Amino acid sequence: MFIPLFTLSSSVSGIMLRVLLALLPAIAVYVWYYGPAILVSLSLASITALATEAVMLKLRNRPVAPFLGDFSALLTAWLLALSIPPLAPWWLVVVGTMFAIAIAKHLYGGLGSNPFNPAMVGYAVLIISFPATMSHWLSPLAHAQTSLSFADQLGYIFGNPLPGSTTLDAITSATPLDHLKTQLHGGVSVHDAMQSQVYGYLGGYGSEWVAAAFLLGGIYLLGSRIISWYLPVTFLVSLFATAGIFHLANPELYAAPLFHWFSGASMLAAFFILTDPVTSPTTQKGKLIFAAGAGFLTYIIRVFGGFPDGVAFATLLMNICVPLIDLYTQPKVFGQKASTSNKQERP
Amino acid sequence: MRQLFTFHGGVHPPANKTQSNRTPIMQAGIPEKLVVPLHQHAGNTAKPAVQIGERVLKGQLFGMPEGSVSSAVHAPTSGTVAAIDMQVVAHASGLPDLCVTLIPDGKDEWVPRKQTDYRTTPPAELRNLLRMAGVVGLGGAVFPSDVKLRPGAAKMKTLVINGAECEPYITCDDMLMRERADEIVRGAEMMRHMLEAEEVLIGIEDNKPEAIAAMQQAVQQCGFARMEVVTVPTVYPGGGAKQLIRVLTGIEVAAGVRSIDLGVQCFNVATAYSAHRAVEHGEPLLSRIVTITGNVAQPQNFEALIGTPISVLISKAGARPDTTAHIMGGPMMGIRLPSAEVSLTKACNCIIESSPALFPPPPPAMPCIRCVRCADVCPADLQPQDLYWFARSKNFGKAQEFHLFDCIECGACSYVCPSHIPLVQYYRFAKSEIWANEREKKAADIARERHEFHLLRQEREKQEKQAAKDKAAAAAKAKAEAKADIKPEARPAEPDQIDTLRAIVRETAHPEVVHSDAETKD
Amino acid sequence: MFTALIIMSLLAVLLGAVLGYSALKFKVEGNPLVDKIDAILPQTQCGQCSFPGCKPYATAIASGEAEINRCPPGGEEGIRKLAELLGRDFVPFGDDAAAQKPKSVAIIDENTCIGCTLCIQACPVDAICGAAKQMHTIIASECTGCELCLEPCPVDCISMIPIREDITTWKFRFPSAPASRRAEKDKEALTA
Ligand code: SF4
Ligand code: SF4
């Protein structure tokens, strides 16, 4: 007999489904600016994730149907696909997703037991193993010297050479973060570097709107109470503050905080990656510490590290600390808070 | 307006109270057979005070309270005692317990009743009267009321009367307040008098406007100046004793702390009513109001004699064939009854008939995803997901460290869990394992002490024997050397030596086992 | 390079000194290990471990003379606790170990008892009362179920009855949820 006799009609699958829903606007904007290639990698990742999940569940002797239906594997797949270049060859997506699901998730005990964010583990493995392939980002359609047909893109993803005289450079470009880093290394100031067409109003041309769409989806999640404000707000504030301090110290060397908000995976991390409940702290105070740390590390790795973005490594580093954070931020239980009225009453 | 306080968390499950509170309380009458358990209260089982075959009158003592925390049990009507034996009772275990079976004679003939004026009676005498009248907390915890009325360490400030009735489906307190507000209020005033409390606050959730109006009118009519009916917001579990005390006074009563030591005490409205009947009418606790609801034709409240078979009440409310389980208590905290043949006890405030159509079983449990929806609603500020983890891995020490015993088993966490984990079942499991461990440890400690004393005694006997032998030898010697003037040196073991040994034994034994048997929901 | 080495070794020496000092400083009087082991043993005092009681067995374990799997009343749970306390591996009961029995209490058949007092002398916890030539009884709440009184009784009037669960000792069962149950088995398989 299950007591309570009735429960709230929420479920894991319902939660995951709404998170997926919240990603849709960003995907739409992505397609608008960069063409439909992203849809291919999303589908590839989804199929791989579901297949891997099913195989792993079978191997672990777990019922397949309820776990496949919880959409958590699908969410991992989408997050990973959104973090890697859409024009990446098919095996890159497949390897990354398989690693994320089989190793990062199931080897650690499956849903609910994995200490590291699976999507970020997948991303980290790819960027360490295939740094060059991982840097071929599509240029926004408006900037590309030639535009590829969808069929050509599909062909390229599955290993065909690019048609005719098209070179890879003609259709890809560095991300704004990468571009800025290279320029700064070359002695160009932030202000001058930012004159390039790579940049838009706040972040990168095009990508800033994708970030804005992530923000929109995030606000929907906040509104429907799927996530709480602790993680995203603290992360963004921490990133803003860190970037702000550096920017104030030397605006020629360090970009403005808003630029950091709207470039790279900042918004995606704030609302979709850090908020993964399994790999984030459970206490409110812990969430503040976790997100603040992640924001700080993201900036440091992004600006001073060798990788194009810092979100994945910042997330993974903070994931390691979660058990410790949880342990040291246990809230006071009922009756142990020194409430004023209690003090007066105690003899 | 009085300043109210809040507690962390809470949920808003659908109330489902209107099904059963539209008709007045119905008298269930005298059934053919009454089975009255002798252990219906927290504390020790009452000792049987009747014999098989004896004719008893209504209100005659069935069971005598034993020990300081116990309560009396009475014959609910007049008749003949048919059996005193082990019968399955309304308990989650489905195990039998000692019961008195009474065959009513239908005359409903009372023992002589003595009315008492509480104003001229010393509190100690009143407490004994309540104990002998079998008055216990009727909110479900059945803690003997006389024990809760013993003065505490602090000066009593507030007496809280709990009419919140926060759990869905249950309406017995609601109906009692609507129909018998006057007697509740008088009972409350008597309790205030006994505790010498400064004020009485009657907390009622705002979804019971009729009850609030009736109670306010009763307070006004009786002219009790220090009594106030306070409307509190509807939130589950706002009717938990600790939560209501917090809302009304701002005081938080931690686990293992007696609220009376903080100057506040809490009683259920039905308890106040029964206390009034017991003292001013001389009527012991023989019946209670019980809500029969869920899958029945006409959900309603009955006033039924303790010992009435539940099945009788269900059929009066119109049993339905597709009922699969009988739940005692509310939908959030209730327990499944072993069968409908068990009898009504003092603890039983509500019976919910459950059918798969009415309460479809939740989907199978998924792993915990650490979403902390449970922690967000926990009224005790616990981390249910951690407790679940420890309870499941049988890491009881850790569970205790994370305040398992502060959990009031309200079920709010299970209610919101998207993984549909039966969290409370895990906590109940862990708690009863810990209690069993403590019992075992206590028994082992006693055995150790007794064994050590046994060894000590053997040692002493040996010494004594040796001494006797020496003495005999000495005596023989003395006889032989009759003229010599030698006194025997050896003596039986020095008494102070034994005392030292005994002290050592006592030190090595460890009798300090703390048993956290906190009074929870009244 | 050298400085690093020197610093590391200094650090090691320092830490070692601190540890050694605290070991001396916080050393507890007596032999707490024996008491700690004794606290885990069930105190049935039955002697099935081949020692005359729990304390002697505890002493033997502490001095390394006995294995930790000799106490049937403690069950596997007891072995597990001992293993944890001593930082050793779990050892199952040997084949020669006495069989585990459900916890019981002894009861004297009052019609047969001849009042010989032999059982009184055998009982390690003085749970039997009675005087010579009087009928004896066992205080059930004090009886540990050690069975030591069975043997000496010349008329075989003592029998053991298993303790049955009643309402006050009943325990809530482990919730049976199909998915998590299997998860648990997996965990066990992994750790085993
Ligand atoms: S609500 Fe359920 S799934 Fe969420 S943290 Fe609590 S126990 Fe885990
Ligand atoms: S059942 Fe216990 S842990 Fe769950 S919400 Fe209630 S008090 Fe908190």
Ligand code: SF4
């Ligand atoms: S076998 Fe008997 S005497 Fe030996 S430790 Fe166990 S309970 Fe004690």
Ligand code: SF4
């Ligand atoms: S009565 Fe018998 S079984 Fe019980 S403790 Fe004494 S000797 Fe052992």
